[in-house]
Amino acid sequence: MIEIKISTRTQSELVDITAQVSRAVEESDVSSGVCVVYVPHTTAAVTINEGADPAVRQDIVNELDKVIPQSDGYQHREGNAAAHIKAALTGSSVTIPVEGGRLTLGTWQTVYFCEYDGPRSRRFTVRVIAAR
Amino acid sequence: MIEIKISTRTQSELVDITAQVSRAVEESDVSSGVCVVYVPHTTAAVTINEGADPAVRQDIVNELDKVIPQSDGYQHREGNAAAHIKAALTGSSVTIPVEGGRLTLGTWQTVYFCEYDGPRSRRFTVRVIAAR
């Protein structure tokens, strides 16, 4: 298992981590299996979406802000309840098949670390499991 | 890893792919492990939900359209920003335990390919990992 640290720069953003995940897969020496990217935080998450047009990741951030407003009568007193809810909706892991020693991402797919309560020092882990 | 192609028929729909996934598990010859269904697209996804009443999958499609409107001031110019956001909320993979060479789906569970920007030619992959 490889742990990777990142620093996020704004309150809400999607950070492209595809290169780090790909490198971890190469270093694992697993030819055929699955790769699990895991986020051990409760106000951040991980997702896969389009990387070609940066507008897409901004649209995701903006629309999630509309659906789960920053203030909405939450009971949690730390001011980041919306970030917890967005993390629950996005999910704490992604699982991607590995074939020929590489991630089988689709043409337009990018792996994104989702920051919902930044900027902060964050981390995620990459575990690769071999098929027999 | 098995790749399966499907053609979707409308802009937004949930397509039952349980039979194809089950067959891939049988062909894998894995008795005990997990099955990962992966969608390599960024405006489609995969989920598990009720298959008995077709109204359920229509309710899911309709309600997602209400929560993430087709037009909502998005910056992405291709007209499918809502589809990208719905894909992020639904997720690009599902993981189902395999036991006795079969998926351990619950009584009412069906595996659905989620089309949010169709109709299109699409594909998904099925990877089965054995437990030791």
Add this chain to the structure above:
Amino acid sequence: MIEIKISTRTQSELVDITAQVSRAVEESDVSSGVCVVYVPHTTAAVTINEGADPAVRQDIVNELDKVIPQSDGYQHREGNAAAHIKAALTGSSVTIPVEGGRLTLGTWQTVYFCEYDGPRSRRFTVRVIAAR
């Protein structure tokens, strides 16, 4: 694979199942791998979020009720369409890396069984897959 039964107490609640999942990982005797928690229901789900402040899980339940209202012109006649949609948004499994024979949960992470159509008798399964 271990199956665990629980009884939920209200219509919508997040139930802390971290202790049961941790025990299943210990009993699996896998030192290094991943743990998959799977929910075989279509109106319940599983997620990971903060466990320290109970307000967080209540905020998640309340906000999901706002985003996906209990009544919203659904076609499904059993009165639990909203529960099906919330289950689709939350997801039927979580995957957590295992290292040193233990779940690698972050400091604030708790594993929650998500009941959206209770109270009911429910179950979930825990499968641990070893890395080679």
